[in-house]
Amino acid sequence: MARVSRREGRRWRAYGRAALVALLVSAAALNAATIDGGEHLLPVTATALLCGAALLSSRLRWPLAPLLVTAATAWWGSLLLPLLVVALFDLAVDGRARAAVGCGVAALAANVLGYPATALWTPDRYASALFLPPLAVILGLWLGSRRRLVQALASDVEHLRIESKLREEAAGHAERSRIAAEMHDVLAHRLSLIALHSGVLATRRDALPAPVAERLTLLRRTSVEALADLRDILGALREPDAEPSAAARAPVMREVRELVDEALAAGQHIELTSEGHPEQAPTTHRLAVYRIVQESLTNARKHASGAPVTVRVDYRPPATHVEVTNPPGTPRTDTVGGGYGLVGLRERVTALGGHLTAGPAGAGTWRVAARIPHPPGVEQNGTRT
Known part of the structure; x- marks a missing residue:
């Protein structure tokens, strides 16, 4: 929200600047029409338009725009003095105080040799020539320092937020x-x-x-x-x-068959159907399948003791499938569970780009199923091309 507000503020400032420059260009043309019967209307208007376009162009603002406005003001004097004030203000805001002072002094000094009818060194004009340019430089330096301070504070706040x-x-x-x-x-x-x-x-x-x-x-x-x-x-x-x-980098790979054999030895009734070879699936898929079957068998022992469990696994591309179902049975009261096993499995499967469902499947049967698509470039043997 703050970034959007800053962008809106910069956009409105740009609109206001463009309107000000257009107003000053129009004022220069109107003033030129009242001098010497308007014979200099065309050159003054063309010069004012050129200076205005340079001031509004981000690519020409430095150093072409200040130099162009300085030279134009040195000749046409009071007609283009407001545009010189804008140029000096821009230089001061950007922190170019020496350039601003240099351009102002050069324009005022060279205007002695400029067009006499609009010269700044006349009793009715030299007051503005001595007052407006320094004021523009002072205000520009103050505003530029304030903007840089605000930016520095905003940057510090952002750094503190990230650090926190x-x-x-x-x-x-x-x-x-x-x-x-x-x-x-x-x-x-x-x-x-x-x-x-x-x-x-x-x-x-x-x-x-x-x-x-x-x-x-x-x-x-x-x-x-x-x-x-x-x-x-x-x-x-x-x-x-x-x-x-x-061992830590590559955990021991245990297959579903070993898990089922251990459960059978412990007295659990399990029917395993496996299609394809485990090597056809990526290692992460095989680990996920192992954990899904392990959690499902554990839940079956807890909540449906004595009920037969059906396990179906398919490692063949384009996706690894696993499904574990069991009918209702007798819940055991001597077990304690945290209830977060399926949550962790769902996060694991989702991270692999798959989908896991767990819930009733009709007639009281509980079903846990997952589909994990193989990554692109996996061959039939599970290796990448």
Whole structure:
């Protein structure tokens, strides 16, 4: 809004300046018509028009316009003195005080040899010749200094605004990183306890039933992998300027098949249909598909325990498709969730240019589906051309 107001102000100032110059040119022509029977009307009008056009032209304003008006005023004197005042004012506003004084002195001094009928050095005219040019220079210097001061203050305010915004963003990032680090520390401690106790129990697998031993092995492996992921993320949060390791730069790619196998081993009923090869999709798409299936299976375990889950994945161009559906089941009461999993997934898919939908699909069935278009230039094997 402030920028629009400034542009409007500059535009109206330009209109006012153009109207003033046109008025002064018309006044010079009318005054020329009353001198010597109007025999100099044509040359004075032509000279005044030329000077006015030079004053209004942004490309000719310096140094041609002041020199042209100075020379014209030196000859025609009082007829073009108002245009000289405008030229001196412009020079002073631009901070060219020496040029303004030089042009004024040159015009007044040379007018001694100018056209006698309009000379400034006559008793009825030399007062204006001594008064108007200095006044124009003084007012121009004051107005130019004020404009530059206002611009400097506006620039400082803009810099302060940007600095304040950057500080707010930095504070937000620091606070989020601190909260994430604290949460990861707590989770790392609890996962370490799970891995420790499951490892101790796994050493006595000979005395345990085979299904229990398999579940303990799965629990220990999963907790160790989750702990490693948390440590990588925690290290990146605490050392943002450090060179990330190869594992941090390229996270371990886990496919949907592994996720489904683990869920099947945990007792969940899942039917997986996969078309195409994972390598046909970009790595970011495969990570998104993995997270979508992971979140959907977790939600199914929480809110529809015992219900079968159908997973369909299609990696083939021109888009990666994933759909997870499950009928209603028995909600579990021993789980706690934040409710932000689908929000994060929607942001991830949107960032990749795709679209994610989640909600009822009829007959109480819950459906999560996403379509992520492949970037231009991706071949069938998932590499860029």
